[in-house]
Amino acid sequence: MPWAETLDALVRERGGALYGYAFILTGDSHAADDLLQDALVRTFRRGRADMPLDAAHPYVRRAMQTALIDSHRRAKARPKRDDRDADQVAADLATRSDTRGAIHAAVLSLPPRERTCLAMRYFDGFNSAAIARGLCVASGTVRKYLSDAVATLARTHGDFGLDTDDLMTGGDDLHVVVEVKGARR
Numbered sequence: 001m002p003w004a005e006t007l008d009a010l011v012r013e014r015g016g017a018l019y020g021y022a023f024i025l026t027g028d029s030h031a032a033d034d035l036l037q038d039a040l041v042r043t044f045r046r047g048r049a050d051m052p053l054d055a056a057h058p059y060v061r062r063a064m065q066t067a068l069i070d071s072h073r074r075a076k077a078r079p080k081r082d083d084r085d086a087d088q089v090a091a092d093l094a095t096r097s098d099t100r101g102a103i104h105a106a107v108l109s110l111p112p113r114e115r116t117c118l119a120m121r122y123f124d125g126f127n128s129a130a131i132a133r134g135l136c137v138a139s140g141t142v143r144k145y146l147s148d149a150v151a152t153l154a155r156t157h158g159d160f161g162l163d164t165d166d167l168m169t170g171g172d173d174l175h176v177v178v179e180v181k182g183a184r185r
Contacts, residue, residue, distance in 0.1 A: 007044050010056050027108040039063035065116050072112040106157035114149035
């Protein structure tokens, strides 16, 4: 399937799912649009030939993760996190929409690598070894990011019931291997 047809089919059939994933990573609709656009450009800018739709979807998701991390890495002046209220726990949340808003705000307060690992673990359901392979980092690094993220969320926003005890055994393994011109991802 030529790359233009793959791109067209990907946007038409799986665009909503890709946008949803971008929104989870960024937490903002405009940033999600930009992130998805950047990932599609990164994936198809060289006219990748012979990439089936089932391989393009995880490739674009991986491109979104990389683009998010790269955008924060390139920033000249990183904003400092304000930890003055770090010891205060959010009040008991009464309604479901309040809980959703609290989780949304809490996740957005995390650094991009921790946020990406959290999304891959608890949204995608991958274990730490699969996340490590997907992000090309050590498994211990992923466990550190997840542990730090869960500890920060518990300290600053209360307990959302996230458990890091199942990192090695819980979740699925990455089930899609993407091959691009002799390289495996």
